C-alpha cells in the first residue's frame with residue numbers, strides 16, 4: 072500500500088516535473104479518464120444514470136470537463152454546470168472544454184431544482200483554491216450537501232485545504248464528498264481534522280507517475296508496516312516478567328475511572344503486570360478486573376516499570392512531585408491528561424522533559440496541545456501537522472496529537488496520520504484506553520515510536536471493529552475498547568506470523 076502524503080507545494084513540484092516530460096494536456100486527460108472510470112464503478116456499471124459535473128474556473132474544472140467528455144463518449148448522460156462569467160481558461164482546460172463541447176455533453180449554468188442524478192462530481196476547485204469559497208461557488212458547495220446520490224470530489228473536496236484538512240479562509244465551507252479521487256499523490260488534509268468528513272473514501276490516482284521518482288513525503292499514513300517488526304508471537308518459555316510492568320499513576324480523589332480504564336487497557340494489551348498507583352483514596356481492588364494491583368502513588372517504587380502518568384491525576388503538589396520524579400527517571404513514560412496540563416503550566420517541568428534522554432510519549436488532545444504550545448485549540452486544529460511537529464521538536468518526545476486523523480510525530484519531523492478509528496471514540500475515557508495501550512506496548516519492549524504508532528492504529532482499528540459488529544459509533548463506550556484492542560492485537564500478531572506484513 073502506498074502510504075505517502077504530500078503537501079500542496081510538493082504536489083505542485085511533482086506536477087511541474089511531470090509536465091515537463093509529457094505532451095501538454097496529458098495529465099489532465101489522464102485525470103479525466105481515471106475519474107470517469109471511477110464514476111462508472113460508483114454507478115455500479117450502469118450507464119442509464121445521469122451524471123452532473125460542477126466545473127470551476129481552473130484546472131480542477133478542466134479535469135471535470137475531460138471527465139464529462141469521456142463519460143459522454145461511453146454513452147452516459149453527462150451534464151456540466153459551468154458557472155457563467157468564468158475567466159481565462161488555461162490552455163489545457165480550454166482544450167478539455169472544446170472536447171466536451173464537441174461531444175454530447177450538456178451544459179447548464181444553474182442547478183435545476185428538481186435534478187435527479189446518479190452521481191455528482193465536484194470539479195470546482197482543487198489545490199489552487201486561494202481563499203474561502205464565496206458567491207455562487209459557495210452556494211453550489213452548500214447545495215451539494217443535500218444531494219441524495221454519491222458525490223465524487225476531483226483531487227480535493229472544493230473549499231478544503233489539502234495541507235491541513237480545514238476549510239480555506241475564515242468562515243470557509245467545503246464540499247462534503249462521499250468519495251475523492253486525488254491526483255498524483257495523496258494529501259494529508261484528506262485524512263485529518265475535518266478532512267475525513269469532507270473527502271469520504273479516498274482513492275489515489277498517480278496519473279502514470281512512477282512512485283519511485285517522488286521525493287520524500289511530508290508525512291505518511293500510519294499502517295501496520297510501521298510497527299510490524301514489534302508484532303512478535305509469545306514464546307512458550309515466557310512468563311509474566313517477560314511482558315513488562317505498567318504502572319498507571321493518577322486517580323486523585325473522585326477521579327478513579329480514568330486510571331482504571333488505562334490499567335484495563337494495559338492488561339488487555341498484554342502487559343505482564345499492571346499497577347494502579349492512586350493519588351487519592353482507592354478501593355484496593357477492582358472487582359471487575361481483580362488482576363490490577365492497587366498502590367498508593369506516594370509508595371510506588373518506579374523500578375523499571377513503564378509509567379502512564381496523568382489519567383485523573385489532578386494538579387496537586389503531589390501530582391507535580393510524581394511527574395518531576397518520573398521525568399528525571401529513565402523509565403519509559405506515557406504522559407496524558409493532567410500530566411500534560413501540569414507540564415504546560417511549568418516551564419521547569421517542560422525543561423526536564425526536553426532534557427530527558429529516555430523515551431516519552433505524549434498523548435495530548437487538541438486543547439492539551441494548545442496549553443502546551445501556549446495557543447488556542449482552534450490554532451492547533453487550523454494546522455494539526457505543524458502543531459504536532461512543533462510539539463515533538465520542543466519536547467524531544469514522541470507526540471500523539473489526538474482527534475480524527477490522529478497524528479504521531481517525533482522530534483526529527485517524521486509524521487504519521489492515522490487512518491483508523493471513527494467518531495465512536497468521541498466518548499469520555501477512550502483517551503485513557505489509548506494511554507494504557509501505549510504503556511503496555513512500551514512495557515513489552517516496543518520502542519517509543521512503534522508503541523505510539525501501534526497504539527494509535529490499534530485503538531482506531533478496535534473502534535472500527537466494534538462498529539462492524541454494531542457496537543457504535545453511537546453509544547460505544549471506552550470500557551468496551553480494551554477487549555476489542557486485544558482482539559485486534561492478537562489478529563495482527565497472528566497475521567504477522569503467517570507472513571502478512
Ligand SMILES: NC(=O)C1=CN([C@@H]2O[C@H](COP(=O)(O)OP(=O)(O)OC[C@H]3O[C@@H](n4cnc5c(N)ncnc54)[C@H](O)[C@@H]3O)[C@@H](O)[C@H]2O)[C@@H](O)CC1
Nearest residue numbers: 086098099102129130131196197198199200201202203226
Ligand atoms: N496542472 C496539472 O498538471 C494537473 C492539474 N490537475 C488539476 O488541477 C488542479 C489545480 O489547478 P489550478 O491550479 O488551476 O487550481 P484550481 O482549479 O484548484 O483553481 C484555481 C483557479 O481558481 C481561482 N480561484 C482560487 N480561489 C478561488 C475562489 N475562492 N473563488 C473563485 N476563484 C478562485 C484561481 O484564480 C484559479 O483560476 C488540481 O487540483 C487538479 O485537479 C490535474 O489535472 C492533474 C494535473
Ligand SMILES: Nc1ncnc2c1ncn2[C@@H]1O[C@H](COP(=O)(O)OP(=O)(O)O)[C@@H](O)[C@H]1O
Nearest residue numbers: 436473474475493494496497499500501502503
Ligand atoms: N471523531 C473522532 N474520530 C476518531 N477518533 C476520535 C474522534 N474523537 C475522539 N477520537 C479519539 O478518541 C480518543 C479521545 O481521547 P481524549 O480526548 O483524551 O478523551 P478522554 O480524555 O475522555 O479519554 C483519542 O484517541 C482520539 O483520537
Ligand SMILES: [K+]
Nearest residue numbers: 193196227229
Ligand atoms: K474538487
